[in-house]
Amino acid sequence: MPIQPPDLSTEKDFDGESVTPLYTTTVTVTGGAGAHGRASGRARSDDGVLDLDLRTPAELGGDGRGTNPEQLFAAGFAACFHGALSLVARQAALDPTAISVETTVAFGRDPEDGGYLLHVDLVVRWPNIAREIATPLLTQADSLCPYVKMAWQGTPTTITLAS
Secondary structure (H helix, E strand, O other), X not given: OOOOOOOOOOOOOOOOOOOOOOOOOOEEEEOHHHOOHHHHOEEEEOOOOOEEEEOOOHHHOOOOOOEOHHHHHHHHHHHHHHHHHHHHHHXXXXXXXXXXXXXXXXXXXXXXXXXXXXXXXXXXXXXXXXXXHHHHHHHHHHHHOHHHHHHHHOOOOOOOOOO
């Protein structure tokens, strides 16, 4: 049986006062041998499907022998935007098969406070589609994609110390 895209809409069909989760997942990161999640950690999802070593990239002084948070974030961002664009393309009776989304995530110092920040660049490739047709669909996907919303608006976050 072929893989089917999720049955989601672009309609403004929710009028609630808060987020109603459609899916929730939990990933736990432990520190590994170096007691540092980024440098020697392990990431494991609650269902066990994601289970991988985390390593600092060689460009940041690590051994680069595992994936890093920026790669995981880039993959999630690209997949989410691709899904949103695919949805609006189908609704416009266009074939999204050839669409690809390349996400570049840059990790760097924040000149405002000396901490760290991320910069995200998305490049969409959609061969054989006219720019005047694709551009409004990119805008619509931009308004649907929760990763884009997170990047522009921030994400409600709670931090709790478990006892």
